[in-house]
Every structure is written in C-alpha cells, then in structure tokens.
Amino acid sequence: MEFYKILVPVIGTDADEEAMKLACRLAKKNKAKIWAVYVIAVKRALPLDAEIESEIRTAEGILDHIEAVAEEQDCEVDTDLLQAREVAPSIVDEAVEREVDLILMGVTYERRFGQFSLGNVVPYVLKNAPCRVILYHQPTA
Amino acid sequence: MKVVIMGCGRVGAQLAALLDAEGHLVTTLDTDAYSFRRLPPDFNGTALLGNGIDEEALIRAGIEEADAFVAVTQGDNRNVMAAQIAKHVFNVPRVICRIYDPLRQELYSTLGLEAFSPTTIFAQLLKEKLVS
Amino acid sequence: MYIIVVGGGKVGYYLTKALLDEGHEVLLVEKNVTICKNTVDEMGSVCFRGDGCEASTLAEVGAGRADMLIAVTGDDEDNLVACQVAKHKFNVPRTISRIRNPKNETIFKKLGIDVTVSSTNIILEHIEEELPTHSVTRLLDIRDKGMEIVEVKILPESTTVGKAVRELSLPEESSLCLLLRKQEKPIIPKADTILQSEDRIIAITPLESEEVLRATLTST
Numbered sequence: 001m002e003f004y005k006i007l008v009p010v011i012g013t014d015a016d017e018e019a020m021k022l023a024c025r026l027a028k029k030n031k032a033k034i035w036a037v038y039v040i041a042v043k044r045a046l047p048l049d050a051e052i053e054s055e056i057r058t059a060e061g062i063l064d065h066i067e068a069v070a071e072e073q074d075c076e077v078d079t080d081l082l083q084a085r086e087v088a089p090s091i092v093d094e095a096v097e098r099e100v101d102l103i104l105m106g107v108t109y110e111r112r113f114g115q116f117s118l119g120n121v122v123p124y125v126l127k128n129a130p131c132r133v134i135l136y137h138q139p140t141a
Numbered sequence: 142m143k144v145v146i147m148g149c150g151r152v153g154a155q156l157a158a159l160l161d162a163e164g165h166l167v168t169t170l171d172t173d174a175y176s177f178r179r180l181p182p183d184f185n186g187t188a189l190l191g192n193g194i195d196e197e198a199l200i201r202a203g204i205e206e207a208d209a210f211v212a213v214t215q216g217d218n219r220n221v222m223a224a225q226i227a228k229h230v231f232n233v234p235r236v237i238c239r240i241y242d243p244l245r246q247e248l249y250s251t252l253g254l255e256a257f258s259p260t261t262i263f264a265q266l267l268k269e270k271l272v273s
Numbered sequence: 274m275y276i277i278v279v280g281g282g283k284v285g286y287y288l289t290k291a292l293l294d295e296g297h298e299v300l301l302v303e304k305n306v307t308i309c310k311n312t313v314d315e316m317g318s319v320c321f322r323g324d325g326c327e328a329s330t331l332a333e334v335g336a337g338r339a340d341m342l343i344a345v346t347g348d349d350e351d352n353l354v355a356c357q358v359a360k361h362k363f364n365v366p367r368t369i370s371r372i373r374n375p376k377n378e379t380i381f382k383k384l385g386i387d388v389t390v391s392s393t394n395i396i397l398e399h400i401e402e403e404l405p406t407h408s409v410t411r412l413l414d415i416r417d418k419g420m421e422i423v424e425v426k427i428l429p430e431s432t433t434v435g436k437a438v439r440e441l442s443l444p445e446e447s448s449l450c451l452l453l454r455k456q457e458k459p460i461i462p463k464a465d466t467i468l469q470s471e472d473r474i475i476a477i478t479p480l481e482s483e484e485v486l487r488a489t490l491t492s493t
Contacts, residue, residue: 044300044321045335047275085318194350196376218326218350221357225384244328245354248362 001132003027005100006034008077009091009121012062015106017069019136023104024073034077036066037094039087048083056081088124096130103129106136145170145207145233147193147223148214152239154179156211161186168202171214193223196230204231212238217245224254274298275339277365279325279355280346281308284371284392288345289319300334326354328362336363345371353377356386408491409483412475422450422477425490429470432492439464441489444482451475 006023010016023034038059042048063079070077084090095103103125110117126133142165146153149171157169158181167186170193171177177188191198193212204210210227212220217240224238237255240246246258274297278289281303292299293316302325303309312320323330325344336342342359344352349372356368369388370381375397381389402410413422427433433441438449452460453473460466462474478486 043335044333045337047298047338089313089318194377195374196380216350218348218354222350222353225353226380229383230380242327245326245358248328248358252357252361 002030003102003132004030004032005098006032006102006104007091007095007098007100008034008036008066009103009105009125010036010038010062010066012038012058012065013106013108015108015136015138016062016066017106018138019104019106020066020069020077021073022134022136023102024070024075026102026104027075034070034075035080035094035098035100036063036070036077037080037082037091038063039082039084039090041087042083042085044085048085050083088121089128091121091125092128092130100131102132102134104134104136106138109137109140142166142208143203143206144168144209144211145199145202145204145227147171147210147212147220149176149179149188150213150215151179153211153213156213157186158184168207170198170202194219194226196226199223199226199231204233207231207233209233209235209237212236217241221245221249221254221256224256228254274341275335276300277302277325277331277334277336277339277342277359279342279344279352280371281305281312281320282345282347284345286312288343290316293319302330302334326351326358328358331355331358331363336365339363339365341365341367341369343369343371347373349373349377349381353381353384353386357384360385409487415477419480420446420477421480421483422475423483423486425474425476425487427468427470427472427474428491428493430493431470431490433468433490434470436468437464438462438466438468443489444478444485447476447478447482447486449474449476 003026006027008020008023027034040055040059042050059081067077067079082090107122110119144160144165144167146157146169149169153169157167161167161184168189170189170191172192174190180188189202191201193199204227210233212223214220220238220240224236227233228236240249240256240258241260243258243261246256249256276292276297276299278285278299278301281301285301289299289301299319301312301320302323303320304324306322309320309322321334336359342356342365344355346352352370356370359365360368367387370386372378372381372389372391375391375394378389378391398411408426408428410424411421412424449462452462455471476486
C-alpha cells in the first residue's frame with residue numbers, strides 16, 4: 001500500500017499519539033504529507049462560527065502536542081482546527097477536500113451502557129470515507 | 142356541577158364514575174367508542190364520540206354550559222390544546238389538564254393553566270414511600 | 274437568520290430545503306429516526322432527532338437564539354404546543370404554525386401564534402377562484418389592519434350593471450381601488466364610473482364587511 005496524503009483526526013488521547021507515530025512511519029517511504037485535524041463540535045445553542053475560547057485553547061494544545069510527537073519522528077505535519085455541528089461528517093469532508101488516500105485514527109476502548117462501543121465517529125468514517133481507513137486500537141493500560 | 146371530561150381512559154372513566162355517583166352531570170368525550178366500556182354499567186352521564194380539540198365536538202358535549210373541563214387523553218399536546226380552547230374560547234370557569242411531560246407541565250402552569258404531571262407526582266410519591 | 278422547522282414530513286422537507294437554498298441557517302427537528310438519517314445523508318447536519326414540543330429538545334437545538342420557529346407536523350395540537358413552548362419559554366420572536374383544521378385559525382390566533390397557514394384553506398380558495406359562480410376572490414390579507422384586498426366580478430345578471438359607483442351603498446371603510454375591463458387599461462373608479470357586465474373590481478375592505486361588499490356589488 002502506498003500513501004501520499006494522510007489525515008490523522010485527533011481528540012487528545014494516548015491512542016492519537018501512537019496513531020500519529022504510525023502515520024509518520026507510513027509517510028516516510030513516499031514523503032507523504034500528513035494533516036492532523038481536530039474538530040470542535042459546536043452546540044446548536046451557539047452559531048457555527050462562535051469562538052469558544054476554552055475549546056479553542058484545548059484544541060490548540062492537543063494539536064501542538066501532536067505536532068511535537070511528529071517532530072520527534074522527523075516528520076512534518078500540518079494542523080487543522082475545524083468547527084462543525086457534528087464531528088464525523090466534517091472529518092469525511094476534510095478527507096474529500098484534501099483528497100487524502102488514508103485516514104488513520106486511534107480508537108480508545110470505551111464502554112457505553114455496559115457494552116463495548118466505537119462511538120459515533122468511527123462507524124460513520126468507516127462507512128463514508130472516500131479512501132482507505134486504518135484504525136489503531138491499543139489495550140487499556 | 143356540569144363537567145366535561147375529555148378522554149375516557151382509566152383515569153377519565155374513573156373520574157367520570159366518581160363524579161356521576163355523587164350526582165354531578167358528567168359528559169365524557171373520546172375518539173374511540175371502545176373506551177366507553179370502562180364506564181360502570183350504572184353510569185347516568187353522557188358518553189359522546191368526538192375529538193376534544195374540535196370546537197363542534199366540545200359544543201355538542203355542552204362545554205358552553207359546563208362548570209368544569211378536564212383533559213385526560215394520552216396526548217399531552219391534545220390535552221393542552223383542548224384545555225386552552227375550554228379556557229380561552231369557551232371561558233369554562235374551571236379547567237384542569239394532565240401533562241405527562243414535567244417540563245411542559247411547568248411551562249403551562251406558569252402560563253396560567255391548571256396542569257398536573259402524573260410523572261412528577263408519582264415519582265415524588267414513590268420516593269417518599271421509600272425514604273420515609 | 275436561524276430558523277427551526279418542526280416536523281419532517283413532505284412540507285417540512287421541502288421547506289427546509291427551500292430555506293437552506295435562501296442561505297438561512299436551518300435545523301429540522303424530527304422524531305423519526307429514518308427520516309432524520311435520510312435528511313442528514315442528503316442535506317448534511319441539518320436535522321436533529323427529537324420531539325420539537327419538548328422544552329428540553331428546543332433547549333438543545335438552541336431555540337434561545339432562533340429568529341423563527343415553523344411547526345409543520347401533521348397534527349394541529351403538536352404545532353400549537355411547539356410554537357407556544359418556543360414563544361413562551363425561549364422568546365422566539367416569530368412562530369408560524371401549519372394547521373390542518375381551518376377552524377383552528379381563530380383559536381391559534383387567540384392563543385398567541387403569530388401566523389397560521391392552513392393548507393386546506395389555501396386549496397379551497399384556489400378551487401373557489403376557479404368556480405364561475407364564485408364572485409369574490411381574496412387577493413391579500415392585511416392582517417395588522419384587519420383589512421383585505423378582494424377581487425369582485427360583476428356578473429351579467431347583476432343589478433349593479435349600468436349603475437354608477439355613487440349609486441352603490443358600499444359598506445363603510447370599503448373602497449373600490451381599481452377596475453379591470455376587457456380590452457381597456459385599468460381604470461381608477463370614480464363616483465360617476467358606470468359598471469359594466471364582466472367588470473372586475475379590485476376593492477379594499479375590512480374583513481367583517483366582505484360579505485356586505487359582495488352583496489352590494491353582485492346582487493341579482
């Protein structure tokens with residue numbers, strides 16, 4: 001598999017870091033371009049372009065950190081901060097717009113109502129992504 | 142007292158029977174004739190087929206002369222609408238309605254409707270039984 | 274403008290689409306999961322699954338900053354409650370309700386809904402316009418003045434044919450604005466204008482005088 005443009009959606013978990021390291025390794029061969037993207041989900045009570053300072057600060061912190069992780073791997077990444085009503089469709093839109101050939105995302109083990117759950121985002125991305133998708137899942141510490 | 146009761150479910154039918162037994166003039170209104178089976182065999186009041194959010198059905202049920210109107214159908218919104226028609230269009234002196242949704246009940250109470258939420262009342266009752 | 278549409282039936286679907294096309298921020302609130310899914314697949318994140326009559330749903334969709342709420346479910350009572358909750362709990366400046374039963378128009382006005390739209394009435398009016406025996410057509414409601422603009426056709430058998438405008442005893446506050454006559458330019462009716470068969474008169478009248486105006490102009 002050859003990749004030239006890789007999108008790594010992040011939310012600030014440990015799995016994100018590992019996913020980014022993996023993306024860097026995959027990128028090396030073809031000098032692929034990597035984008036790290038964070039999506040702020042804006043509640044309907046606010047307009048879509050509202051500037052929610054606390055959220056923006058958190059998001060920028062996470063993106064800075066992931067950029068540093070990539071740098072340690074000798075990789076350069078571009079970061080994107082998006083605002084949307086729903087996270088998953090905006091990841092897919094971003095993938096379409098950037099014409100990426102891979103979405104690589106970390107998943108964390110979560111239980112919802114006592115059952116293992118992938119949440120809303122992962123299934124949507126798997127279903128609607130225009131490109132390959134790699135999920136990185138790690139055992140809980 | 143002349144009372145029009147909209148909705149002949151368990152609560153509506155029982156209320157109709159109780160008031161009727163005390164000698165009040167009761168008319169009960171329901172969209173399904175099968176509901177009237179819940180009325181006791183010795184019920185002296187009137188059972189009418191009709192929709193309580195329809196002005197004409199309410200007039201047929203004698204709302205213009207009614208002293209009280211009670212809305213206890215399964216639909217919160219139907220109860221709300223019928224109660225407001227009774228209160229604001231026909232000026233019935235006493236109007237009471239059931240609203241299951243506590244939030245809606247709160248809102249319409251502040252708007253001046255005498256509304257009860259069985260949800261709130263029963264949850265409170267159970268809690269008191271449990272912790273007292 | 275931020276507009277909330279309650280009810281994702283045919284009316285809600287096309288309304289949402291049309292409002293989006295006009296560039297508004299629109300959110301459709303619909304209970305049915307399949308309808309929600311289809312809407313989102315087609316139009317993007319513009320649908321919220323929930324009961325638009327519930328205050329908690331309206332809070333979640335940000336009704337507090339909405340400029341308008343339009344309730345177009347198939348049930349009048351649901352539309353009424355959605356509008357009332359929006360108005361009284363979230364101070365939405367403008368609420369519009371669809372009504373199925375034309376009789377509910379006056380009740381809804383009394384209960385504080387800004388605008389009601391009755392599809393039944395609209396269809397009825399359009400059909401009535403096409404009936405040759407129907408001599409008065411409502412053209413426009415001027416709601417805040419309680420007036421309306423109507424078109425009246427003068428039928429050949431009417432006793433007003435050949436009479437001058439001054440001879441007619443028009444109801445107070447009603448006036449004839451324009452007279453349309455075949456093969457002629459529109460005429461502004463004066464006291465000495467003589468009515469002819471097949472004339473079409475555009476008149477303004479208070480709502481309550483419509484019937485008297487009709488009787489005056491079309492008596493046979």
